[in-house]
Amino acid sequence: MYPGLIRYETVAKQQAEVRMSEIGFRVLGPLHVCNDDRRLHLKSPRQQVVLAALLLNANRLVPVESLIKAVWDDGPPEGARHQIQNCASMLRRRIRDVGVSEVEIIGYPVGYTMHVSECRLDATVFDRQVAEGRELAAAGRIAMAAGRLRSALSLWLGAPLAGVPGRIMQQEAARLAERRLSAQEDWIDLEMAVGGSAQVTAELYRLVGEHPFRERLRAQLMLSLYRSGRTAEALAVYRQTWQLFADELGLEPSPVLKGLEMAILRGDPALWRTSPARDPFDGEARVEYPIGAYGGMA
Incomplete structure (x- = not known):
């Protein structure tokens, strides 16, 4: 655990425990009423x-x-x-x-x-927490935003609506899963912005394995590897992406991913850039980060 997030981990854990005890209806996993x-x-x-x-x-x-x-x-x-x-x-x-x-x-x-x-209802709590996290991120309160998104993601207990039959329910489950993945991507951006690049790399490898054509995840994996001192692996991810897209889609990676590869090759300082400033509301460092330029949060 990196120091800037210790307090927010504790708060998020307490909030999650309270919500878990209150929730009676679950769709973010098997359908439960309890x-x-x-x-x-x-x-x-x-x-x-x-x-x-x-x-x-x-x-x-x-x-x-x-x-x-x-x-x-x-x-x-x-x-x-x-x-x-x-x-x-x-x-x-x-x-x-x-x-x-x-x-x-x-x-x-x-x-x-x-x-x-x-x-x-877990889905309603999840959506509210994700919205709050994104609002905090937009306000520059990055560590608190990461904690809020982490708390929201902790509500998931597996594949959404697992076991509920029907084509329409499968479509609804796919929409829920997309909301989860989007929140995971935002959370990863925020964790890296407060110095957690090494801590999210394993999770990124798992997510890229599950969603191999998701360029944002691949950009995040490349950046996390680079910031962890694993430049060769970051470039290898780009080469693997190029080969996969060419073989399976007949396409090349997007200009965003190509730009990230070039930035890594030249050691662009923007890949490390943060601009700490004191947040008068909670005392944490506010961080401006360049991930959006390389496939992360806009």
Whole structure:
């Protein structure tokens, strides 16, 4: 742990522990409904899909037709609306049985709304924390921003909506996964900006392995290696990227990635540039960093 982040690690851990105890509904991983040690086990695929659809649109009206499409795609049976009504009724009762409070499923002639307190749904907490982290970064409070994003990412417990069936749920899961990856990229930029390049390198290798055509991750990996004194490896990542893109896509890396390679070759001081300034609000160093010029945060 580098000194500038010790206090923020502690605060983020405390905040995460509080949120983990409050959250009753989870979509950032397997679909869970829980209250302390009481957990709702939904074996019905229909109930899983309806609950997931309502949670993904928490506090908004979800039309019955949208729920039917999510459950049966383009082949709903006769009486599909009645089956959705039965699912909603069953979900109300089962959620009540595990004692989860601050939630209500309201039926209307055209659909359903699931009213959920913001702190009870992991996806809502995640989005809020990510937004706060980005606002802190824009204000130059880099270490605090990194801690806030780290706390948000700690809410993830695996692949989103794991086990929930259906094409539409797969699409929703892909959208959630993209939000996670975007937050991970922003967090990595911030960690490197406060001196954590060596600490994020292993994570970057893992992410590049999972998303080999994501240029921003490759740029971050090159920069983290260079800042860790591993220049040869940084350049090797560029050569591997060039070969992969040529073989699989028939393309070359973008000008941004090419520019980063050239900057590394000439030892451009901008790759190290930080401009510490005292933050009057929390006492941490404010940092201006050049990652955006080489594929990081804009």
